[in-house]
Amino acid sequence: MKPICLVIGAGAGIGGNVARRFAQEGYHACLCRRSDEAGLTSMVEAIEKENGSASGFLLNAVEDGSIEERVAAIEADIGPIEVVVYNLGAQIGDRALADTSYKAFEMGWRLGTFGLFRTASAVCPAMEARGKGTILVTSATAAVRGNGGQHSHAAAMGGRRMLCQTLNAEFSSKGIHVAHIIIDGAVDAPDTLGKMLGPERFQQLRETRGLEHDGLLLPTEIAETYFYLAQQHRSAWTFEMDMRAFSDKPWWNH
Numbered sequence: 001m002k003p004i005c006l007v008i009g010a011g012a013g014i015g016g017n018v019a020r021r022f023a024q025e026g027y028h029a030c031l032c033r034r035s036d037e038a039g040l041t042s043m044v045e046a047i048e049k050e051n052g053s054a055s056g057f058l059l060n061a062v063e064d065g066s067i068e069e070r071v072a073a074i075e076a077d078i079g080p081i082e083v084v085v086y087n088l089g090a091q092i093g094d095r096a097l098a099d100t101s102y103k104a105f106e107m108g109w110r111l112g113t114f115g116l117f118r119t120a121s122a123v124c125p126a127m128e129a130r131g132k133g134t135i136l137v138t139s140a141t142a143a144v145r146g147n148g149g150q151h152s153h154a155a156a157m158g159g160r161r162m163l164c165q166t167l168n169a170e171f172s173s174k175g176i177h178v179a180h181i182i183i184d185g186a187v188d189a190p191d192t193l194g195k196m197l198g199p200e201r202f203q204q205l206r207e208t209r210g211l212e213h214d215g216l217l218l219p220t221e222i223a224e225t226y227f228y229l230a231q232q233h234r235s236a237w238t239f240e241m242d243m244r245a246f247s248d249k250p251w252w253n254h
Contacts, residue, residue: 001079002028002053005230006071008061008119009033009087013189013219014138014226016043018085021223022230023052027083030074032059039191061088061115062107071122080130083230084123086116087138089192090156094149105152112156113163120167124176131175134230137164141184141251161240168239179229182242184251188216215247 005022009015010031019029029047033040040056047054060066074081090112092104127133143161146154164180186193188210194202209215229238244250
């Protein structure tokens with residue numbers, strides 16, 4: 001039976017490439033995303049063409065019971081979940097306080113913090129019983145710095161970071177590795193940055209900063225780091241790290 005890597009938030013950027021990387025190493029990748037069934041199917045087929053093993057599931061993480069039911073079904077029907085990658089974004093865009101509705105603010109929290117809490121609640125009991133497991137959490141600069149217009153996002157990501165700390169405090173001694181990964185820069189990802197900018201601006205950015213310039217974070221290279229974190233020996237676990245392109249200033253310098 002293959003070990004399972006569950007990716008919640010498996011788009012064409014970080015999530016999909018992390019799933020592919022784990023599948024290359026013998027994991028069965030379970031890819032979950034909210035919409036775009038065709039895109040999900042395409043990612044699963046691409047993994048299978050490389051002789052990897054994968055399954056795809058549409059998952060609306062905001063719906064009551066959706067995460068819990070998916071975790072239970074995977075454990076029952078496919079196998080034990082050894083690695084969880086929580087890769088859901090919580091960015092609702094720049095909004096002044098007066099333009100941030102209660103509903104919009106709450107949505108950021110539901111995706112950024114509550115969804116991770118539900119995921120941990122679903123996977124940790126089985127991981128604890130087995131004495132091992134890994135939870136890799138994608139985060140953002142907003143987890144450590146709140147900018148104007150980012151009321152919902154900063155609150156959600158700050159909460160995500162603190163939640164990761166409490167999970168680590170409770171479960172690391174029980175064999176569960178929790179890692180909080182701050183993506184401190186723009187990612188060359190069509191499903192996220194590409195949609196935010198639109199096709200023309202995204203392509204322009206890729207031509208001026210990305211591609212051979214290496215000024216955008218490449219999802220394939222991010223995936224290498226995620227896989228490395230999941231293989232760390234427990235005597236030297238990383239809890240928090242941040243990543244950015246070589247040409248970007250880190251969050252604390254600007």
